[in-house]
Amino acid sequence: IIVFDNSYSWLFEKEIYYKIRIVSPNENQSLESVDLQE
Numbered sequence: 001i002i003v004f005d006n007s008y009s010w011l012f013e014k015e016i017y018y019k020i021r022i023v024s025p026n027e028n029q030s031l032e033s034v035d036l037q038e
Contacts, residue, residue, distance in 0.1 A: 004016060 002018075002020065006014070
């Protein structure tokens with residue numbers, strides 16, 4: 001579950017950039033090894 005809460009700042013405009021990727025368990029393991037190398 002992903003929730004964006006803007007309740008603290010109704011008066012100010014914001015830009016939010018996000019990227020969500022859903023991966024299988026096998027692919028997730030390979031991504032973890034790539035993240036460690038960065």
